[in-house]
Amino acid sequence: MDSCCQTSIENPTTTNLCPVCKQKGKSVQLITLKAMLKPAALERIQPELTYVFCGNSSCDVVYFSSVQTFSKDMVKVTVFQKDDAVDVPVCYCFGWTRERLMQADLKSQHPIDHIRDQVQANRCGCDVNNPQGACCLGNVTAFIRSYHILK
Template sequence: MDSCCQTSTEKLTTPLQCPVCHKKGRKIQLITIKALLQPTALETIHPDLTYAFCANSSCEVVYFSDKQTLRKDTLKVSVYQKDNAFDVPVCYCFGWTRERLAKAVQQYHHPIEQIQQQVQANRCGCEINNPQGACCLGNVTTFIRTLVEI
């Protein structure tokens, strides 16, 4: 299996349109959906369909296909892009919430470097743990930038 934090031009290139907000989504692996849906929602998926992730923060839909939408209340975890709470993970594999990142930055620690070390040690599992099914380092970097700009 490829490392979740390696760039792949094949895995996630098919843009699909969310039927609720009409924003483009990105194709997501079925393993991500299977890992993160609550059991009752898992029973409703169609494994033969192509699903995509909706990153629009104002949309309730997390995953969608041409026949189904799965809303954020069907997941086992809160979705970073859809929940602004401070206790929501930004990095799902290593437990870096907005709160933990903010504290680390205030204390002049380097959470990005710590996460990168874990990724380089082949310990990340973003394709299973992160609802967007991709590496979280972009989200972590963006969030830290917002802290520095304040």
């Protein structure tokens, strides 16, 4: 299955530590930044650089390179890792917010199976819909597990 949700080899970067929080980030494709950044921020991208996603919830930085950063206010959507509101998407492609995942759990629905079916049907677009530029299934699974622990 050739899709955006396949694991890919990360491009090496000068550093993958966020310059603000010093947490290790994950490389993202340029297409992700092009899809996610607001126009004013998009005009500042340096395409020859490698960009990294910072998933630290307490850090304002979403993307960084060796010479620049892009913060939450420069991104078109609310970033799951940066905002704990219930209406924030956990799965950006298929509209699974924290609230919808909690409701599905109460109704004994299976959102992970739904998302997997969509991925297998080659319908996901995580590289352009998800700010982290990667498959959301890990986030969905982690959220469901944490929800069960908190319940």
